[in-house]
Amino acid sequence: MPTGVHLRYSPTIPRSRLATPLAWLTGLIWTAGLLPAFAAGRPAFLTPPYLQNVRPDGITIMWETAGDSEGSVEYGPDPGYGNQVMAAREPTGAGSWVHRAVLQNLLPDNTYHFRVWSGGLPDVDRQFRTAPDGPADFSFVVWGDSQGNNHGAFPGDPDEPTKAMMRHMAASGCAFGVTVGDLAESGASYSDTRRYYLDRVARLLGTQVPWFVAWGNHDGGRDAVIRRFADQPSQERPRFGPGYGSFSFDYGGCHFVCLDYATAAADIRTWLRQDLEQAAARRPRFTFLFIHVPPFCELWIDGDAALRRELTPLLEEFGVAVCFSGHTHEYERGWLNGVYYCVTGGGSWLDSPEVLVHDWPHMTVGGYHEIPGVPRPGPNRGGGLINEYVRVEVRGDEFVASMIGFRPDGTEVGVLDVFSGRAGEPPTPLERPLVGGPEKADFFRDPTIELWCSPFAPGAASTETWARTEWRVSPSPDGAPPWLWEGTTPAGRTNLAVPMAELAPGRTCYVQARHRTTSGRMSAFSDPWPVAIGPAPIHLEDFETTPEFRLPAGWRVFSRSWVDVDAADPENPRSNTYRSWTVVSAERLERVFGANRINVPLVVQGNSVYFESDHRNGVQWGELFTPPYDLRGWRDITVTFLSNYMQNQDSLGAIEYTVDGGAHWRPLLALLDQADVIRTAPGGPVDAPATLTRVDPDGVPTADAGRASGGTYGEHLRNRDWVAWTGAIDPRVNDDPTESKRLEVLRVPGADDQPRVQFRFLYVGTGSWFWGIDDWSIFGTPILPKTLRITAVKVENGGLRVSWTPTTARLRIEHRSSLAHGDWEAASGTLDGADGSVWLPLADDAGFFRLRAEP
Incomplete structure (x- = not known):
């Protein structure tokens, strides 16, 4: 196993299945009600005949029966057959038998008819086509991770859209399929193999189209039951078998390499180079490689470092056209140093809950990048979350790959991505724009x-x-x-x-x-x-210089939260450490409280001041006061902050401010569940008095925090002029993990030119999520003086002392050598107008100075 390869399991499969696969080999029990209905006189197949390991001179036909019975295959160029071969059979270990008939000495690129005999009964006539023995036009399909159900995406049929995708591939006219693995939730479980592999891949695709497998981690090891239903070229390598090991094959003048998850680490270091060297000597049109875990990925994992270190140099050295993989249940694609990397893991349930972890510059489709027509669940979720497979057309010296998307119910969306390559011509890097x-x-x-x-420049030869x-x-x-x-x-x-x-x-x-x-x-x-x-902020508090569990200078808190765990413990969210607002690092937020505290990029970076309600019992009630700010000389006062807020059905997040030392408070913001906001008419203005004075049915605490219910939102506010809150009430979405995590921008109309402006944050709830504040900033426009003049300019200490009428505005000294013409150039940085003067180095030449107030 390559170093760093991730074990992936579905929440619906106990981990113990993966740890002790043989213990989960379940016996197969048939009852009359569970037996499939068979036509009179036809064999009673559990899995009907399906195609494996197609070659120019042969093919393997496999099927499964409930009992131990002899089987054979008649075959020939027409329904008269004329040839017959007996099938080998072996028990699956789950009460059934798997049969394997190897047809040899066939003609290349020819259609054959065949019929299976089982238990003395003949099956219907079926067909297959052998591989060409040289270059030819053909198509193949690629899919991955068809391992499970749809996890509720389409309750009408949990096995969709996988079944529809298999039927679609079978009807596409492709010569064969290749899967990048994870074909059952547990390949060691017969019941999983039956439902997700035999009844879908073998029955719906394999009865018409042969396929090859690059096994995945869910498929288990050498003895996993799922591998007994395969006949792959891996059996041609010493010490490997028909369902175990990496292998390669040629088709239509192209070379294909399938790496087995169970043996890939050793194969990459030893066998793969030799295989690629031998293939290169045959000068294939294209080489395609298939491996379960991707070298590069952006969702859930960043790929695999060992593969990037050991595999990708071989891909580049031997000119591999495409590296197909899965493992992550989504679609991604990129191109690097002549190699396409395609993650096609959309075969069953999707990785919608997973978050983006690394942006690879060369991965440009899916992942961090949206695909038109593919919905994206959130800003840090993948852009390629769609059920899909890839169809590759090889025509002459070119291949064209198309990703075909499907809705959860199995209906086709259509082609959502296309990429291509030409044999013998490594793509020339495109000119990057200015x-x-x-x-x-x-x-x-x-x-x-x-x-x-700058516009696109394709280049002369492109x-x-x-x-x-x-x-x-x-x-x-x-x-x-x-x-x-x-x-x-x-x-x-x-x-x-x-x-x-x-x-x-x-x-x-x-x-x-x-x-x-x-x-x-x-x-x-x-x-x-x-x-x-x-502009630059007048005041900024980013909390980065404040140690954890402290507050910046001048900030203070008051709490009425109930004591939950009466101890200080930074690793316990119920402890007194988090009874009120306090500074917490982003790393600790994720580790102690959960990933949804940092799930929106850029909202939380480093330290923030934070109030917790979600993990705690009883009532949570906390005030946070800023220091008073001197905003004299400023107008258009606006505050901004990064708000790490999540709304609950009974929580209130509010901001008020005062300009008179707390004698009177003014409303600024009130965050409430949209269901609790009463309007004067449907879709009309907010009825603030009714909203704030209603006893909320969800159980708002009382103002003294003595009871967890029976209170109103308004009794927690210091401004009791309910009408004044009309424009400040902002409805938010209950339990939405991203909707309220944003940059808040709030105009503070009563703060202009005030000497003591103070803000009050309030959070009230009962097990009601959380609120974090970062990058608290105050902005404004300087109030420019009505008259501004230089009062004196004199030589002082080898420079010039420039004096002016004092003002609260910010100023700048500008200079030019001629009063009549020329550009004014800055002679100073930004100055505080209240200083009344500034010393400047004396210029070598005479000049003129002017004083300019900054806007």
């Missing part, structure tokens, strides 16, 4: 940032066609995720407007773009274009 735009932007004044990029341009905005100059914003523009368009609401003030963001072609190839991302998003 990106430009403004160097600065104002969050509160500019609705968008207008950007541009036939690539521009499909679209993909953009991303990152908080990091290296373009690393999580991203602030992603978007696309169609071919031919080189400008883009990024909504300012998706960004945050007081930061620099970095814009990049890349071009994508209609074949799926893409350029590298452009160099990042930095845009400083202003």
